Amino acid sequence: MAYRILIVDDEPILTELLSTHLQDHGYTVSVANSSDEALAKLNIKPNLILLDINMPGMDGLDLCKVIRNHIVCPILFLTARITEQDKVNGLRAGGDDYITKPFGLQELIARIEAHLRRDERNNRPPEVVTSQGLIINLSGRKVFWNEQELSFSKREFDIIEFLSSNPNQVFDKERIYEAVWGYDAEGDSNVIKEHIRKIRAKLMQASGNEYIETVWGMGYRWRK
């Protein structure tokens, strides 16, 4: 599966150029020409983000902080600014690297590769998560109990994916909401209770096991 890269920059000429170049290297590229657009496109779950610092509206540094609340992936700043303080600010905002314009395309590719490789090393992407007879295929978004395929809706699978990928950790409803819906829950997060109920029922009926534990007052935990 090709890596997805999100380019955020308000200069169409540059984004066009980069987009073409990266696509030539086999990446799947999405372009956002504004911060708002960038946030909207986070749902493609990019594997890496190229982020321009100088943009109208919310600037790249602030955007970076916001993105960090949603997804974990390498964020590389692209910018013309060069002072050391700027670099420091960028990295402190949660960026992973800093590339000053003008930059060589070859260097850019190399840096991207380095970061993706590093992400690969750390995230050991278990395309498949298993828990005693239960097989969760993340990339295919399918769940099996032994030979039998269980059917889950999108939200249901998203929740299963999030929890089972982080087994034995407790997440409160707010955190789950953030991870699955992509933004904060407003009022009562009754929705989650309901989805958890559905998931539990399906898993229980098929396997007879309880996979999602309730930690009273705290949230839920996937038992591995």
Add this chain to the structure above:
Amino acid sequence: MAYRILIVDDEPILTELLSTHLQDHGYTVSVANSSDEALAKLNIKPNLILLDINMPGMDGLDLCKVIRNHIVCPILFLTARITEQDKVNGLRAGGDDYITKPFGLQELIARIEAHLRRDERNNRPPEVVTSQGLIINLSGRKVFWNEQELSFSKREFDIIEFLSSNPNQVFDKERIYEAVWGYDAEGDSNVIKEHIRKIRAKLMQASGNEYIETVWGMGYRWRK
């Protein structure tokens, strides 16, 4: 616990300077003045490596490849070389970043922090606190006495978490209230007495130990 950084460079003047600076920032620093020495010092399991490319004997690029076979941690190249091709080589050799000399110390620190932070995000440490046979799993919110799991309510666990994470320190009730409830206690601080009682009873029944000491007139202290 302080992060460990390994500096590999054959210029004693530079390593000395860096070492001091990093130590000032709270890092534990080891220095290797040659590739051989570097390999020997991998056993300190550094959290991050600063690696000079130009060194006699095995050069930094080759060393990097070798290191990669042993441990996984961010590797940052330090070097005077500046051509794009060099950068590409460095990153392809398995490096995670590339900093050209001369570089600002502030930028260096920022980059180091960025990489460590990223590592932290990915490697999610087990977050476990132990006290003589007692195991407190912070992220999973579980407490074990040997094989047996003890059950605590949210507030109880919060208090245990706070105290056990700061062992041997005395905290008055107000301070505990602030840490656990998130705001100041208003009137009666009887709540804490009650919770402490419950916690003590459960821990005592399971382990026979007294983990929370009363410091009369002062507060409570977790005995480690």
Add this chain to the structure above:
DNA sequence: ATAAAACTTGACCAAATTTTGACTTTCTCC
């Protein structure tokens, strides 16, 4: 366009936790 599926909401109940207040014990200082 219509039917089906998925998602969300509000209400209710039962269970578990948290807080409270009255009371007892322990400690410190005179």
Add this chain to the structure above:
DNA sequence: GGAGAAAGTCAAAATTTGGTCAAGTTTTAT
């Protein structure tokens, strides 16, 4: 040794939380 303050105990009351259900609302598929 005794007064007073601080800490410990206990049971009951008050509150919060999670599970469940039924009824909307939205989205998706046909």
